[in-house]
Amino acid sequence: MNSSVITFPGSNCDRDMDVALKKFGFKNKMVWHDDLELPKSDLVVLPGGFSYGDYLRCGSMASKSKIMKSVLNFAQGGGKVMGVCNGFQILVEAGLLPGVLLRNKYLEFICKNVFVKVNNKDNSYFKGIKKDTLEFHIAHNEGNYFCSKEQIKEIDDNNQIALFYSNEDGNINEENNPNGSIKSIAGIFNKEKNILGMMPHPERMIDAALSGEDGSVFFENLINNLR
């Protein structure tokens, strides 16, 4: 399985993602934002970070990078594209996912472990995943998912919600919603479910000694689904 991680100026989780993808069997290539062509890929990842210093709006500049034309073509042709944290912000700014990520409700940069509940397993990212709730890490200032009432209905109707913030038992309520996201949304798909954007970082949870291993559960399952 071939993967590509795009590095934008200000990306800072790109190498962590590289380590995670390789650990679970992907042949990963790093791709610079100024390149025009994507290498042959089964999965393209937009990593976390602070691309272009979060100027104007998070992800807005990166969404207009040269490489994004190829990413758009790849995604619109059904290619798997995953955006984590800033990568999620880039995907919404590129119009590949609906909605937008606003500043966190309580204006705090949040950096902690959270639990997320998998809402939809009928897709390449979560099909057959052994756990219903996963412990991931979040680190963001703008993770407050927002969209219009009409959009949220459409997202719901099309089963596009990938992950909810929850507690360990999978309970979803305002208490377990760290940033004020509508419906506690932590991650969403496009209609076709080939594009996934999520605020939590699975790549930070792949080492039993350093963190938890729920990221390992995610990546192992993902590569099995793509094979």
Added chain:
Amino acid sequence: MKVSVIITLKKDVLDPQGKVIHQTLDGMGFDNINEVRQGKYFEIDTKEIDKNKAQEKVEEMCKKLLANLVIENYKIIESQ
């Protein structure tokens, strides 16, 4: 031609920064405020000399980059 644009948050979008500014102003004694909404202001100096053309281009810039129309409105307020 210089074109000025303001970008504001749409009505139903939460503006936590505006809220905190409101609270701070309130604490400073400006206690008769109903609401504060924060926005952005841009001055774009273009090479275009025709006013309408300059405004058209800036409008395109707003739609493509300066504003996110899911949450924001833009308004060209001045061209000179």
